[in-house]
Amino acid sequence: MVFAQDGEIVSPGQPICVEEEFLPGENTKLHGDGVVASITYGRVRYDRRARKVKVEPLKPVEEVRVGDTVLAEVKEVQDKIAVVEIISVDGRPLKHPRTAFILPAPRMRGTMDEYVGVGDLVVAVVINIFAGVIGLTIWRQGLGAIYSLCDSCGGLLKRTQKGLVCTRCGKREKRKIVHYYGNMARLASMVG
Amino acid sequence: MEKPKLISEDGVRVDGRRLDELRPIKMEVGVLDKSDGSAYVEFGKTKVFAAVFGPREVHPKHLALPERAILNCRYHMTSFSVEDRKPLGMTRREVELSKVIREALESIVFLEEFPRTSIDIYVEVIQADGGTRTTGLTAASLALADAGIPMADMIAAVAVGKVEGHLVLDVCDIEDKYGEADLPVAMAPRLNSIVLLQLNGRLSREEFQKAMALAREGISKIYQMQREALKRKYSSVEEG
Numbered sequence: 001m002v003f004a005q006d007g008e009i010v011s012p013g014q015p016i017c018v019e020e021e022f023l024p025g026e027n028t029k030l031h032g033d034g035v036v037a038s039i040t041y042g043r044v045r046y047d048r049r050a051r052k053v054k055v056e057p058l059k060p061v062e063e064v065r066v067g068d069t070v071l072a073e074v075k076e077v078q079d080k081i082a083v084v085e086i087i088s089v090d091g092r093p094l095k096h097p098r099t100a101f102i103l104p105a106p107r108m109r110g111t112m113d114e115y116v117g118v119g120d121l122v123v124a125v126v127i128n129i130f131a132g133v134i135g136l137t138i139w140r141q142g143l144g145a146i147y148s149l150c151d152s153c154g155g156l157l158k159r160t161q162k163g164l165v166c167t168r169c170g171k172r173e174k175r176k177i178v179h180y181y182g183n184m185a186r187l188a189s190m191v192g
Numbered sequence: 193m194e195k196p197k198l199i200s201e202d203g204v205r206v207d208g209r210r211l212d213e214l215r216p217i218k219m220e221v222g223v224l225d226k227s228d229g230s231a232y233v234e235f236g237k238t239k240v241f242a243a244v245f246g247p248r249e250v251h252p253k254h255l256a257l258p259e260r261a262i263l264n265c266r267y268h269m270t271s272f273s274v275e276d277r278k279p280l281g282m283t284r285r286e287v288e289l290s291k292v293i294r295e296a297l298e299s300i301v302f303l304e305e306f307p308r309t310s311i312d313i314y315v316e317v318i319q320a321d322g323g324t325r326t327t328g329l330t331a332a333s334l335a336l337a338d339a340g341i342p343m344a345d346m347i348a349a350v351a352v353g354k355v356e357g358h359l360v361l362d363v364c365d366i367e368d369k370y371g372e373a374d375l376p377v378a379m380a381p382r383l384n385s386i387v388l389l390q391l392n393g394r395l396s397r398e399e400f401q402k403a404m405a406l407a408r409e410g411i412s413k414i415y416q417m418q419r420e421a422l423k424r425k426y427s428s429v430e431e432g
Binding site for chain 2: 009011012013014015027029037039040041042057058059060061062095096097098099131132133
């Protein structure tokens with residue numbers, strides 16, 4: 001028995017179909033009496049081939065998932081990890097920033113402060129989420145700092161042939177950077 | 193002040209309603225831009241806004257739970273919501289109602305989907321004319337649905353009172369003041385579960401059963417209106 005047609009808008013708790021017709025998919029819940037009900041406010045979508053039903057939320061909750069490319073601001077650097085705040089996910093700015101951690105790579109030499117610094121904006125990928133703790137990696141091609149600040153004076157680090165040099169005090173710094181480091185247009189597109 | 197006559201001989205209440213009649217109800221969803229989800233609900237002269245923020249990070253962080261989100265609820269009456277000016281801070285009553293609303297909502301929200309986060313619900317009573325907790329809960333449930341928070345069901349709530357020996361649905365302020373009993377009930381109708389039940393005053397067993405039946409009747413109407421309000425919002429978005 002189907003209670004809601006394909007494309008119909010349903011509210012939380014509203015019955016969609018019975019389990020014998022379609023199995024519960026995303027944003028649905030199976031009740032004890034075999035009725036599949038929606039758990040969110042959205043549109044019903046039937047997959048007739050897989051015999052599954054899901055509900056596409058009309059207003060999805062802001063979430064970070066494994067595999068997402070994120071832009072994050074470094075808040076704290078420790079020996080082996082860095083604490084960051086995710087500000088955008090796949091080019092979409094987050095309304096509520098999330099704290100995450102840049103995890104060390106097995107091949108990482110030295111300490112984390114040789115790769116990122118406080119105040120840097122880094123491009124990273126989410127590699128795991130466990131009990132709400134988000135783990136990021138910058139140890140892949142195309143990932144790393146896109147915008148960095150000097151550890152001593154807070155000045156902007158500019159890429160030169162000698163590496164990253166502070167525009168204010170002239171200090172040289174080490175970072176893991178992306179190939180488009182300092183490209184403000186690219187950075188703006190990531191912030192959304 | 194002398195007690196006014198609240199129910200006439202022909203069973204009409206002080207505001208012209210029948211014993212089993214709800215006040216005129218107005219519901220709107222998505223009324224506040226800055227929040228993730230919001231709702232405005234009017235039950236007669238009782239006017240309530242509810243806003244939802246989150247899931248977002250918990251502050252202070254030590255309050256975060258590794259296995260589920262925490263639900264914060266703040267029920268508050270504005271200073272101008274009642275005849276005498278209400279002090280700005282949270283009164284004991286508001287703290288208690290924040291707790292009962294939170295507990296009612298916790299029973300339907302899938303909090304385990306968002307570990308280490310908080311979902312904050314603000315219920316603001318703009319004008320109070322009886323039934324503010326039930327109106328607040330109805331609005332909060334709508335605001336949660338508007339925010340896209342996964343829920344097993346929505347909550348609809350209403351208060352049944354005993355006035356001059358009669359059971360009446362959806363008590364207003366004057367009936368609440370001079371009535372013999374007040375029974376706020378909140379339900380998740382699809383789950384057929386009662387998520388809030390309080391009783392001020394006394395009811396016999398038979399009266400209680402009749403009051404619950406009356407509440408169920410009112411709740412099913414309110415629940416239908418909630419669903420329509422959600423659908424109305426989406427259709428207005430599509431047209432706009």
